[in-house]
Amino acid sequence: MNxxxxxxxxxxxxxxxxxxxxxxxxxxxxxxxxxxxxxGEICKTLYFIEKGMGRxxxxxxxxxxxxxxxxxxxxxxxxVDSFFQQSxxxxxxxxxxxxxxxxxxxxxIDQLFAKYPKMEKMGRLVTIEMLTRxxxxxxxxxxxxxxxxxxxxxTEFPDIAYHVPLGHIASYLGMSQETLxxxxxx
Amino acid sequence: MNxxxxxxxxxxxxxxxxxxxxxxxxxxxxxxxxxxxxxGEICKTLYFIEKGMGRxxxxxxxxxxxxxxxxxxxxxxxxVDSFFQQSxxxxxxxxxxxxxxxxxxxxxIDQLFAKYPKMEKMGRLVTIEMLTRxxxxxxxxxxxxxxxxxxxxxTEFPDIAYHVPLGHIASYLGMSQETLxxxxxx
DNA sequence: GATTTCCTTTGACATAGGTCAAATAGTGTT
DNA sequence: AACACTATTTGACCTATGTCAAAGGAAATC
Numbered sequence: 001m002n003x004x005x006x007x008x009x010x011x012x013x014x015x016x017x018x019x020x021x022x023x024x025x026x027x028x029x030x031x032x033x034x035x036x037x038x039x040g041e042i043c044k045t046l047y048f049i050e051k052g053m054g055r056x057x058x059x060x061x062x063x064x065x066x067x068x069x070x071x072x073x074x075x076x077x078x079x080v081d082s083f084f085q086q087s088x089x090x091x092x093x094x095x096x097x098x099x100x101x102x103x104x105x106x107x108x109i110d111q112l113f114a115k116y117p118k119m120e121k122m123g124r125l126v127t128i129e130m131l132t133r134x135x136x137x138x139x140x141x142x143x144x145x146x147x148x149x150x151x152x153x154x155t156e157f158p159d160i161a162y163h164v165p166l167g168h169i170a171s172y173l174g175m176s177q178e179t180l181x182x183x184x185x186x
Numbered sequence: 187m188n189x190x191x192x193x194x195x196x197x198x199x200x201x202x203x204x205x206x207x208x209x210x211x212x213x214x215x216x217x218x219x220x221x222x223x224x225x226g227e228i229c230k231t232l233y234f235i236e237k238g239m240g241r242x243x244x245x246x247x248x249x250x251x252x253x254x255x256x257x258x259x260x261x262x263x264x265x266v267d268s269f270f271q272q273s274x275x276x277x278x279x280x281x282x283x284x285x286x287x288x289x290x291x292x293x294x295i296d297q298l299f300a301k302y303p304k305m306e307k308m309g310r311l312v313t314i315e316m317l318t319r320x321x322x323x324x325x326x327x328x329x330x331x332x333x334x335x336x337x338x339x340x341t342e343f344p345d346i347a348y349h350v351p352l353g354h355i356a357s358y359l360g361m362s363q364e365t366l367x368x369x370x371x372x
Numbered sequence: 373g374a375t376t377t378c379c380t381t382t383g384a385c386a387t388a389g390g391t392c393a394a395a396t397a398g399t400g401t402t
Numbered sequence: 403a404a405c406a407c408t409a410t411t412t413g414a415c416c417t418a419t420g421t422c423a424a425a426g427g428a429a430a431t432c
Contacts, residue, residue: 060329068325081318113310117303124299124310131317132267138324142360143252146419166380174328176420181381332389352410365389367411374432381426390417397410402403 001074003048003102010125011118021112021119025102030095036077037093043082045103049073052099053160055168056091065092067172070160076126077101096164141174149173150183187260189234189288196311197304207298207305211288216281222263223279229268231289235259238285239346241354242277251278253358256346262312263287282350327360335359336369 003025004018013021025048030036037043039058047054054077056068068091071077082089083106095101104112112119133156140152153173154161161169170180189211190204199207211234216222223229225244233240240263242254254277257263268275269292281287290298298305319342326338339359340347347355356366 066329068321080314081321084314113307114303117300117306120303120306120310121299124306124313127310127313127317128266128270131313131320134317134320134324135267138320138327139254141324141328143246165378177380178382178421179419182419185381351408362390363410364391364412368389371411376431377429379426379428382424384422386419386421388418388420391415393413395410395412397408399408400406402405 001050003050006048006074007122011122013116013118017116017118021116024108024112025104028101028103030099030101032097032099033094035092035094037079037082037089037091039090039092040088041082042086043079043089043093045078045105046083046109047077048102048104049075049077050100050102052095052097052101053163054093054095054099055164055172056093057168057171058091065168065171067168070157070164070172072157072159080130096168146173146175146179147183147186149175150180187236189236192234192260193308197308199302199304203302203304207302210294210298211290214287214289216285216287218283218285219280221278221280223265223268223275223277225276225278226274227268228272229265229275229279230272231264231291232269232295233263234288234290235261235263236286236288238281238283238287239349240279240281240285241350241358242279243354243357244277251354251357253354256343256350256358258343258345266316282354332359332361332365333369333372335361336366 004022007013007018007021027050030052036045036047036054049071051073053073054071056071056077056079057065058068060066077093079089079091079093081087082091086106109119109123113123136152136156140149144152150169150173153169166180166184167177170177173180190208193199193204193207213236216238222231222233222240235257237259239259240257242257242263242265243251244254246252263279265275265277265279267273268277272292295305295309299309322338322342326335330338336355336359339355352366352370353363356363359366
């Protein structure tokens, strides 16, 4: 999914607007396993994933990686809180396979928000969509059995579920790797 | 918390803008236990709580009420998804004590979004704040023990925790009423 | 293609928190 | 004050899922 198509699909920008907006995004190629942001750093960049996928995770008290979210093709990826509040990130952000990203800085996107109300609208709509997804996950985690949560994962991230290590998914779903392994068998 | 103070605290509206915006909000007094939206209905109104508190909940397979969120003084309350997508609400929305609300319709707020980029910005910021709160709850539910979740509740909704029935809080925290009762004792 | 390292599966056992049922305490209403 | 209703607490028991440990598989590196 191309970033320009993506933006147009949310809000009808004119060609001229799109051109002016895209100038602020930098295309980057990032290799598998590259870390974009570390826990404690301020996330200075918002990424759009044209190709590849990523995840956010943190280290719990025992130093174990806990996946917080997956980011697939055609989505924005960042440590949302850290980026928008410019506060230390609670999460690591990493790329799970070779990826093509478009990146934009906080200053630049704020400038775009200020210049184009449509851009502000885009931001609001994308955030609401994210909110809906997080609420869905919350419901899955709170009220569903381990098996049901895995099924939720398959519908929410069909492309991702089979391409990342089992442990990443297990921690994302709030269950042990062993349990997930048994479920997959089942 | 007054709605005009609230709006000003997020984005610096001019007096004239504020006046024009506030015209679209209708003040309402709503009695305790009043239901604002039912599961399956389209949520046509966004509410701002000046006084009182509310919650959203749904009925699970066994017909049990599961609290999904609490809304306190100085917050917007609605079935977010339903309101913004104008889709059937997954939740009931009810007022937990006599309340004073300011309500606005979808058409009116869309008009305001279109007229005032600052309003669009306000919407984006409020949504991001909500997103952060939901992520916090998600972390609490996913990784904390029942006891820790209750502590999270006390910091997130200090005003609410002591004023609503135990069962509402228990279902919100994803535990049985009995467990919460035992925790409160402990 | 051998070796090292990482990832997944399997088994045995432990436990937080669920469910059910009954008792107790509060609250509001005539 | 007595009644009805609702909310909370307590006890006994149960189960899904966690933890620990060890064995297999895959895949990356030399």
